Amino acid sequence: MSEVSKWPAINPFHWGYNGTVSHIVGENGSLKLSLKDSKDQVELDTFVNKYVPLLKNGAHFKLSPYLFTGILQTLYLNAADFSKKFPVFYGREIVKFSDNGVCTADWVMNSWKNEYKFNQKTTSFDTGKFGDDEKATHPEGWPRLQPRTRYMTEDELKEIKKVDLPLVVICHGLAGGSHEPIIRSLAENLSRNGKFQVVVLNTRGCARSKITTKNLFTAYHTMDIREFLQREKQKYPDRKLYAIGCSFGATMLVNYLGEEGDKSPLSAAVTLCNPWDLLLSAIRMTEDWWSKNLFSKNIAQFLTRTVQVNMGELGVPDGSVPDHPPTVENPSYYNFTHENLMKAKHFKSSLEFDELYTAPSLGFSSAMEYYKAASSINRVDKIKVPTLIINSRDDPVVGPDQPYSIVEKNPRVLYCRTDLGGHLAYLDNDNNSWATRAISEFLSKFDELIV
The missing domain is CATH 3.40.50.1820 (Alpha/Beta hydrolase fold, catalytic domain)
Known part of the structure; x- marks a missing residue:
């Protein structure tokens, strides 16, 4: 189930x-x-x-x-x-x-x-x-x-x-x-x-x-x-x-x-x-047939485009390490690499986006952990x-x-x-x-x- x-x-x-x-x-x-x-x-x-x-x-x-x-x-x-x-x-x-x-x-x-x-x-x-x-x-x-x-x-x-x-x-x-x-x-x-x-x-x-x-x-x-x-x-x-x-x-x-x-x-x-x-909404957007197929991919691509057009500021060289441990108060965007951007262009849900970008940048182990806390x-x-x-x-x-x-x-x-x-x-x-x-x-x- x-x-x-x-x-x-x-x-x-x-x-x-x-x-x-x-x-x-x-x-x-x-x-x-x-x-x-x-x-x-x-x-x-x-x-x-x-x-x-x-x-x-x-x-x-x-x-x-x-x-x-x-x-x-x-x-x-x-x-x-x-x-x-x-x-x-x-x-x-x-x-x-x-x-x-x-x-x-x-x-x-x-x-x-x-x-x-x-x-x-x-x-x-x-x-x-x-x-x-x-x-x-x-x-x-x-x-x-x-x-x-x-x-x-x-x-x-x-x-x-x-x-x-x-x-x-x-x-x-x-x-x-x-x-x-x-x-x-x-x-x-x-x-x-x-x-x-x-x-x-x-x-x-x-x-x-x-x-x-x-x-x-x-x-x-x-x-x-x-x-x-x-x-x-x-x-x-x-x-x-x-x-x-x-x-x-x-x-x-x-x-x-x-x-x-x-x-x-x-x-x-x-x-x-x-x-x-946010946890309940994320699950619904990835597992409910109607929400997943009609809305989820569009949201993921909106987020990915936001990253893409701002890579000049957000982007870091592939393989870089954070200059400090990421936390909610002091995030680190070391994961905004061109390699990850190529992956994100194929995302079908905001959960995938948050798993790759948002959660790690705030020091969370997963998107689900981020959703529970935020x-x-x-x-x-x-x-x-x-x-x-x-x-x-x-x-x-x-x-x-x-x-x-x-x-x-x-x-x-x-x-x-x-x-x-x-x-x-x-x-x-x-x-x-x-x-x-x-x-x-x-x-x-x-x-x-x-x-």
């Missing part, structure tokens, strides 16, 4: 398009929140039930009847053409960290929609002026960016730093970035009403960013989130900060929240489709920030089993379980995401009503 058979597999014949939200709350209730302009307090669960109709316990939502399983939802999100949906403009900033590494922050620039005019004939924004501005601001030697994204000028960066609206930081999924449809949908929903400043923090090496140190991101890689939030809090100490983590970005965010405890400057956080138990389920009990969790039971990447018993013990966490939605999808008839609307509604009401 294979190890994955201990858990129920996703059933591709379990179908529907009328979804339901269920709250998972512990016997001690949930965190009490203080309302603005009132001495009253309201529990997190009650707050959502009263002020966030999309997410209240028992709420129903409709998805596309053509995408009637989580597998179809996830496949369509990753395969369909969303180029004309969610036309968000981003201004890119290169963010430098204390270890001399960099990532990129893509700030939502709604004002650019007026500057770069919409062409009714082509149903897209004119690229002429935008292309000129993109060339003028693009740093030498850096990869070409995704549509509607360019680097900002020094003056534009100064203007961004003057904005003191509540800030929402979005953390994307594995080897993804600001260009992903679901991330653009989130950014568009959150920035539409002008209540929030929104930024996507692209992980090192992702979204056509460069890697400038030997430090590649892992589930343990929480230092960039920490430093970026600290930087933003220092600029405007009194404004609220929020964070959203999607998929692997949710794992990193929860690990950060658990490590940081009550020191985090965040007022609230949201996770969407977090693979809570899973965010280990740290959810230490979260001190009000946190909304959304996971679907028909998610082909995460699977139907969720950490209810552990979540129930932390009153600061509200688990919204849905029966439908797939992985990061939740697509309706118009290819809009119910989940991104729900998250936007939650943060909008939280910022409006909670101290």
Whole structure:
């Protein structure tokens, strides 16, 4: 009997398009929140039930009847053409960290929609002026960016730093970035009403960013989130900060929240489709027929391409030995050789990638050992920030089993379980995401009503 058979597999014949939200709350209730302009307090669960109709316990939502399983939802999100949906403009900033590494922050620039005019004939924004501005601001030697994204000028960066609206930081999924449809949908929903400043923090090496140190991101890689939030809090100490983590970005965010405890400057956080138990997800992606054949290889090749395009920094001569014993705090990337890269190009799962690269670089004996240690389920009990969790039971990447018993013990966490939605999808008839609307509604009401 294979190890994955201990858990129920996703059933591709379990179908529907009328979804339901269920709250998972512990016997001690949930965190009490203080309302603005009132001495009253309201529990997190009650707050959502009263002020966030999309997410209240028992709420129903409709998805596309053509995408009637989580597998179809996830496949369509990753395969369909969303180029004309969610036309968000981003201004890119290169963010430098204390270890001399960099990532990129893509700030939502709604004002650019007026500057770069919409062409009714082509149903897209004119690229002429935008292309000129993109060339003028693009740093030498850096990869070409995704549509509607360019680097900002020094003056534009100064203007961004003057904005003191509540800030929402979005953390994307594995080897993804600001260009992903679901991330653009989130950014568009959150920035539409002008209540929030929104930024996507692209992980090192992702979204056509460069890697400038030997430090590649892992589930343990929480230092960039920490430093970026600290930087933003220092600029405007009194404004609220929020964070959203999607998929692997949710794992990193929860690990950060658990490590940081009550020191985090965040007022609230949201996770969407977090693979809570990385070990369980890895087994599912390698042994469950549907997950293995439809999704696993694509993820492995995304990771391999991230390594390939950054071999100039990561790569070391074949046969080299580490200059120090690898640990989580002090990783060593001696295994990023050209020989190993050739092997990785044939990988069919992220487990193979982590077995060759990630686990050894952190000092773990195997990918399974790394997954056990790095899973965010280990740290959810230490979260001190009000946190909304959304996971679907028909998610082909995460699977139907969720950490209810552990979540129930932390009153600061509200688990919204849905029966439908797939992985990061939740697509309706118009290819809009119910989940991104729900998250936007939650943060909008939280910022409006909670101290």
